[in-house]
Amino acid sequence: QVQLVESGGGSVQAGGSLRLSCAASGYGYSSKCMGWFRQAPGQEREGVATIGSDGITRYATSVKGRFTISKDNAENTLYLQMNILKPEDTAMYYCAAAGWGCIAPILAGDFGAWGQGTQVTVSS
DSSP states (O other): OOEEEEEOOEEEETTOOEEEEEEEESTTGGGSEEEEEEEOTTSOOEEEEEEOTTOOEEEOTTTTTTEEEEEETTTTEEEEEEOSOOGGGOEEEEEEEESSOOOSSOOGGGOOEEOOOEEEEEEO
């Protein structure tokens, strides 16, 4: 079972940057599909980005060109670099792990392990 702990959230003005981290522990982290999701109040959980064991990345259209997902297998850590943040990026951000390779589209139902989330608030 994979355990995931996010950090790095906070409050920032529009146009600013944040980097989220997700520390993973447990069996088989490096072989899983890892992803970032976000959920704003009253909205469904939305897939933001994924990265597979082969390093291939996928992004939601809304964040493409602004966000970058990466991972450090030696440190068992997943990252999400978020640049040019917008107020509509405000949400709780979750790290997730899947028991198989990444597929498109990015759907929350394909991921079985979740962190507790870290809040990102972007003010205009």
